[in-house]
Amino acid sequence: VKLSQIGEFGVIARMEPGAIVRPDDVLCGIGDDCAVTRGRPGWVRLVTTDLLVERVHFLRSAITPRQLGAKALAVSLSDIAAMGGIPLDAVVSIAIPKDLAVEELDEIYAGFKGLAAECDVNLLGGDTTASLQDLVINVALTGEVEEDRVLYRDRARPGDTIFVAGTLGDSRAGLDAILNGRSEESDAARELVRRHHEPQPRLREGRLIAASGLAHSMIDVSDGLSADLPHVCERSHVGAEVFEAQLPLSRELEAYASARGLDASAFALSGGEDYALLLTGDERLGAALAASGVALAAIGRVVEDGRRELVRRSGDRAPLAPGGWDHFRSVP
Amino acid sequence: VKLSQIGEFGVIARMEPGAIVRPDDVLCGIGDDCAVTRGRPGWVRLVTTDLLVERVHFLRSAITPRQLGAKALAVSLSDIAAMGGIPLDAVVSIAIPKDLAVEELDEIYAGFKGLAAECDVNLLGGDTTASLQDLVINVALTGEVEEDRVLYRDRARPGDTIFVAGTLGDSRAGLDAILNGRSEESDAARELVRRHHEPQPRLREGRLIAASGLAHSMIDVSDGLSADLPHVCERSHVGAEVFEAQLPLSRELEAYASARGLDASAFALSGGEDYALLLTGDERLGAALAASGVALAAIGRVVEDGRRELVRRSGDRAPLAPGGWDHFRSVP
Numbered sequence: 082v083k084l085s086q087i088g089e090f091g092v093i094a095r096m097e098p099g100a101i102v103r104p105d106d107v108l109c110g111i112g113d114d115c116a117v118t119r120g121r122p123g124w125v126r127l128v129t130t131d132l133l134v135e136r137v138h139f140l141r142s143a144i145t146p147r148q149l150g151a152k153a154l155a156v157s158l159s160d161i162a163a164m165g166g167i168p169l170d171a172v173v174s175i176a177i178p179k180d181l182a183v184e185e186l187d188e189i190y191a192g193f194k195g196l197a198a199e200c201d202v203n204l205l206g207g208d209t210t211a212s213l214q215d216l217v218i219n220v221a222l223t224g225e226v227e228e229d230r231v232l233y234r235d236r237a238r239p240g241d242t243i244f245v246a247g248t249l250g251d252s253r254a255g256l257d258a259i260l261n262g263r264s265e266e267s268d269a270a271r272e273l274v275r276r277h278h279e280p281q282p283r284l285r286e287g288r289l290i291a292a293s294g295l296a297h298s299m300i301d302v303s304d305g306l307s308a309d310l311p312h313v314c315e316r317s318h319v320g321a322e323v324f325e326a327q328l329p330l331s332r333e334l335e336a337y338a339s340a341r342g343l344d345a346s347a348f349a350l351s352g353g354e355d356y357a358l359l360l361t362g363d364e365r366l367g368a369a370l371a372a373s374g375v376a377l378a379a380i381g382r383v384v385e386d387g388r389r390e391l392v393r394r395s396g397d398r399a400p401l402a403p404g405g406w407d408h409f410r411s412v413p
Numbered sequence: 414v415k416l417s418q419i420g421e422f423g424v425i426a427r428m429e430p431g432a433i434v435r436p437d438d439v440l441c442g443i444g445d446d447c448a449v450t451r452g453r454p455g456w457v458r459l460v461t462t463d464l465l466v467e468r469v470h471f472l473r474s475a476i477t478p479r480q481l482g483a484k485a486l487a488v489s490l491s492d493i494a495a496m497g498g499i500p501l502d503a504v505v506s507i508a509i510p511k512d513l514a515v516e517e518l519d520e521i522y523a524g525f526k527g528l529a530a531e532c533d534v535n536l537l538g539g540d541t542t543a544s545l546q547d548l549v550i551n552v553a554l555t556g557e558v559e560e561d562r563v564l565y566r567d568r569a570r571p572g573d574t575i576f577v578a579g580t581l582g583d584s585r586a587g588l589d590a591i592l593n594g595r596s597e598e599s600d601a602a603r604e605l606v607r608r609h610h611e612p613q614p615r616l617r618e619g620r621l622i623a624a625s626g627l628a629h630s631m632i633d634v635s636d637g638l639s640a641d642l643p644h645v646c647e648r649s650h651v652g653a654e655v656f657e658a659q660l661p662l663s664r665e666l667e668a669y670a671s672a673r674g675l676d677a678s679a680f681a682l683s684g685g686e687d688y689a690l691l692l693t694g695d696e697r698l699g700a701a702l703a704a705s706g707v708a709l710a711a712i713g714r715v716v717e718d719g720r721r722e723l724v725r726r727s728g729d730r731a732p733l734a735p736g737g738w739d740h741f742r743s744v745p
Contacts, residue, residue, distance in 0.1 A: 082515040092541045099526050100536035116537035132506035132540045174464035174551045183414040204432035205448035209424045213468045214546045219506045221553030
């Protein structure tokens with residue numbers, strides 16, 4: 082059997098049986114943005130791990146080493162944000178091809194440590210080894226969150242409003258610009274490429290959302306809205322209705338898509354690596370967060386039956402189908 | 414500047430500045446087998462991360478997927494053992510080339526989970542992604558140890574006896590057999606290849622050594638005695654004298670080296686990946702551990718001045734020079 086036949090989530094499903102041998106301290110194992118275990122009184126501990134592989138997740142010719150170091154940490158920070166957590170300690174493993182100069186390695190660490198310092202994260206240790214071909218970086222990151230505030234992806238409730246913190250599609254449009262030689266064609270393209278290479282983990286937003294007490298579920302948009310919202314639906318045994326007209330699109334994405342003659346919504350729906358937060362909860366959440374200066378876009382609602390629908394601008398309804406990143410299927 | 418010019422430890426040195434931004438909870442960051450942070454009352458927390466890269470650390474044609482999964486965890490378990498600790502929770506990241514069958518992935522997880530269950534380790538989560546070329550596995554593992562029992566590598570004292578738990582050189586001899594087409598030439602060769610592919614983390618020994626209260630420093634032998642003992646010396650500001658005649662050599666290594674016309678001690682001194690424990694402490698440690706059924710070989714002593722010497726069987730003295738694994742220098 083080929084891996085491409087079972088896909089990324091098939092792979093994950095095969096990992097789960099027998100994984101937990103001491104269940105007492107485990108609140109959530111494989112299957113959410115982070116694993117959750119008991120922590121100090123009133124708190125739970127979070128842990129996540131993310132692997133970036135050259136030619137799958139990045140092109141060394143397109144991203145700077147400094148951006149790469151920061152991005153390797155950012156994707157894990159986003160997982161902590163998606164649980165409502167505070168990041169704590171990281172360990173980083175790097176496999177280094179022979180043609181990487183020491184100065185580039187210094188830049189990778191500088192990028193990593195710059196973002197780590199900003200987010201109050203300790204770099205506790207690591208492993209550094211050789212690679213014959215691809216540059217590979219793994220970050221394992223711990224965090225914590227108050228026991229009564231942690232937000233899982235499997236707690237969406239019928240009637241919830243669906244919100245997004247951040248814009249959607251920018252990163253995918255930036256990748257489109259890189260792959261099609263359009264990185265320099267406009268200010269909008271340049272900015273989208275920058276967003277693709279410098280994702281911002283939404284830690285502050287995650288904390289405020291968790292503290293509001295009005296959110297029921299949360300996930301980060303790493304694989305694209307049309308892939309990540311179905312995860313929430315499946316795990317929560319609910320459906321969802323999303324309104325195309327309400328998707329949070331950046332000015333830059335609209336300008337770029339328009340110049341390309343493409344649909345900005347398509348980038349927003351199927352684009353991975355935005356690291357926006359996707360959450361469901363009480364409709365008053367938007368107003369509550371606005372008071373703290375955090376803009377949430379209300380993009381739809383959770384429904385009781387299993388349908389997952391996109392309501393187009395025209396009023397037509399289309400199935401919300403995963404067209405996001407599946408690494409085993411999207412690699413050429 | 415090329416990475417090969419600064420070596421593995423040069424790389425690590427570049428990682429350290431600015432790595433710790435919240436020092437209060439950190440007892441030991443980069444530079445020991447594990448990072449050490451404050452834990453529950455009376456205990457400290459341990460964390461380690463290890464990356465295995467195809468063609469650098471293993472050949473897919475030589476190791477079975479089940480052995481590979483177990484080995485990826487074993488190298489991290491050995492880091493916990495070297496601090497005297499109890500392992501707790503692991504997260505595993507895998508980058509999978511397209512030609513790996515699902516059945517092989519299942520075997521990797523089966524190997525990992527088999528050893529994890531034996532050692533009471535939870536597999537909390539992971540990341541699974543594609544790779545265009547090499548299979549890559551990263552394991553990040555936490556553990557804990559009593560605050561007053563944790564063993565660092567920088568506490569060796571002049572006058573200490575140097576001990577080894579386990580035999581030295583078997584793994585290197587197994588690799589020699591693989592690389593020279595001699596894996597099947599004898600029972601000894603087969604057993605050495607097995608030891609290369611199935612290293613045994615010495616968790617029980619590590620716990621008993623820590624509990625004895627007689628050990629002062631400990632490290633695991635992952636890069637070879639002649640590379641790892643100098644780490645202890647440098648960090649502890651001491652020297653060491655090792656007696657060739659007292660190196661713990663297995664029957665299989667002696668038989669294999671003799672059939673090859675090679676020096677068994679050379680394998681023991683420069684061979685990596687044994688995952689034996691190297692420790693220093695009170696001379697009575699050997700007798701104390703023997704009572705628990707753990708054999709320690711007393712191989713030398715810690716001296717005040719900086720010399721690192723090997724006393725050969727002949728009585729001649731030779732500098733104990735690192736000839737162990739340095740990934741940046743040893744890769745062809």
